[in-house]
């Protein structure tokens with residue numbers, strides 16, 4: 001069976017991406033002993049694996065953080081948290097300086113200032129952004145990096161978190177890690193919906209297929225409140241490769257055109273959701289395919305190739321394939337076909353994730369969230385994820401130092417003795433170990449993690465507004481989704497495993513099923529269509545401002561989810577009740 | 578699936594084992610690299626950049642519009658005085674044996 005190991009750290013960070021790495025560095029600077037758990041390898045894990053070629057969240061010289069907050073709020077059609085956006089925006093430019101200080105090449109103009117692209121975007125040579133962050137973590141003192149260590153559970157009592165459980169592929173063991181300050185930085189959830197590319201290429205997604213919603217699932221199961229999951233992100237990207245289009249749209253000022261060569265963006269509006277909708281409507285009306293089109297001379301084309309090598313090498317390969325087939329002549333009018341992705345749950349571009357206060361505390365004591373795992377603050381990107389991590393790390397440090405100071409009496413609203421606490425902790429660990437080991441005792445059958453994943457993705461695609469239905473869903477369909485997901489979840493509890501990799505693979509589908517079920521509840525609760533580009537509720541096809549509230553959810557004590565409607569936060573600080 | 582491993586040049590050094598964001602790569606008992614469950618590959622090219630011998634090559638599947646071109650990446654270790662100096666060299670080669678090299682002056686982390 002599984003051996004286990006008990007560990008304890010002052011602070012624990014789950015997920016070593018943009019947010020997790022920055023939080024580790026910040027906590028280390030404050031002298032806090034911290035463990036950073038990463039399911040893969042710090043060097044190139046997460047969304048940043050292939051690199052970036054721009055920092056998409058930055059406050060240009062003539063703008064202020066308030067402008068950024070307003071822009072993001074407007075882009076979300078009113079449904080974001082002002083306090084979160086503003087506090088994040090205030091720390092964006094600091095992250096740019098930090099990244100530059102650790103070696104990132106940020107493009108400058110002749111005067112030596114950052115060369116702004118638009119008012120909130122900087123070009124970088126960012127192939128190496130993740131190795132740079134990882135090196136900075138490895139240089140930091142007090143940080144224990146645990147790679148190939150996949151967190152599976154929070155060790156939680158009602159309302160508070162005592163630690164986390166993780167499966168380590170290096171040690172072939174289950175780790176129980178006690179900590180008084182835990183940060184979830186596991187990114188968002190891909191793989192809930194049927195992907196656009198078939199079979200062997202099914203993991204060629206826009207979002208990282210390795211961000212499987214683990215942090216969200218752990219939080220949901222521990223009773224944390226989630227927000228706005230129904231605002232799924234649908235990415236309009238280069239067809240086939242799902243490579244980002246910012247380089248074309250912002251870098252080369254390419255316009256979206258339909259197959260008749262007509263520019264149509266102005267007809268639909270320019271929020272993120274409206275841009276996605278525009279392409280879809282044009283195709284539905286028989287005017288597809290749609291393209292991003294721009295003129296290039298030879299040098300500009302070479303720059304474009306390099307830009308894509310910096311963040312999505314497959315797209316450069318696609319250009320090269322096209323060029324070999326039909327050699328280019330200049331000036332070159334390049335048309336890149338665009339397509340929209342399957343939906344994701346992630347708090348980096350949209351607002352779905354943990355419900356946090358301004359300090360990025362979740363509703364569970366001892367648990368914080370930052371980056372794509374945290375909700376309420378869309379348009380985060382790399383620098384925003386880092387900014388949130390810094391805010392969380394500051395607050396975690398404050399919390400730990402307060403606790404360290406014996407003069408300040410801590411008021412716990414529960415009265416258990418240390419001994420009782422230890423006993424409960426041991427009991428929690430034992431239950432988790434049993435749950436995981438159950439899979440080793442299950443005899444192999446015909447249900448596997450792969451065919452369950454297919455079933456999940458097919459269900460979500462058909463009944464919860466996936467690509468296949470043009471992102472449309474109805475009440476009746478959502479009811480079907482709920483029913484099927486419940487059955488799939490029951491089946492997933494008895495998946496067999498013969499080694500730790502099997503266990504991790506089946507755990508992935510188990511956590512996706514948890515997130516998917518919450519998502520369907522959220523979709524059912526928002527009885528309007530606020531972001532038609534991201535999804536259309538066919539029973540409620542219009543925007544309805546009585547739904548200008550946050551749709552939140554949390555586990556009920558007797559099981560099942562309760563939906564909580566929370567009024568829009570327009571102030572600069574927000575605290576949990 | 579979009580990474581081809583050249584079994585003739587792979588020396589089994591294991592550098593690529595420690596970079597994949599999906600932790601997909603292992604060594605075979607013949608001591609060459611292997612992508613476990615290749616259909617889980619994201620095509621991020623992280624492994625390419627870690628291979629000192631150019632044995633890992635990215636290709637575009639026909640369903641994504643590929644016709645057999647292969648892309649490799651070679652990183653030069655940074656010179657000690659200027660971290661940003663080391664270039665990355667991308668090589669594209671095709672079934673027609675034409676090769677093209679794109680060099681990008683990004684700082685790299687060596688191998």
Ligand SMILES: Cc1cc2nc3c(=O)[nH]c(=O)nc-3n(C[C@H](O)[C@H](O)[C@H](O)COP(=O)(O)OP(=O)(O)OC[C@H]3O[C@@H](n4cnc5c(N)ncnc54)[C@H](O)[C@@H]3O)c2cc1C
Pocket residue numbers: 014015016017018019020037038039040045046047048051052053054055056057149150151152185186187188206207208210211212213214215244311348370371372373380381382383385598
């Ligand atoms: C293809 C792509 C291109 C992008 N390009 C840009 C760009 O050019 N500019 C820009 O500003 N932004 C860009 N972004 C956005 C940016 O990359 C993300 O917003 C940012 O990386 C989010 O940081 P994060 O730490 O929340 O998530 P990530 O950086 O993805 O990190 C999450 C980490 O958690 C780990 N993890 C997940 N689950 C577990 C678990 N259970 N246990 C342990 N570890 C776990 C993952 O392996 C990963 O390392 C891009 C995103 C994508 C997907």
Ligand code: SF4
Pocket residue numbers: 580596597598599600601602612617618619620621622623624625
């Ligand atoms: S391309 Fe990326 S995901 Fe695929 S094997 Fe290489 S490192 Fe792993």
Ligand code: SF4
Pocket residue numbers: 582586587588589590591592593594609610627628629630631632633
């Ligand atoms: S890094 Fe290259 S040579 Fe070394 S094991 Fe991997 S593929 Fe083989």
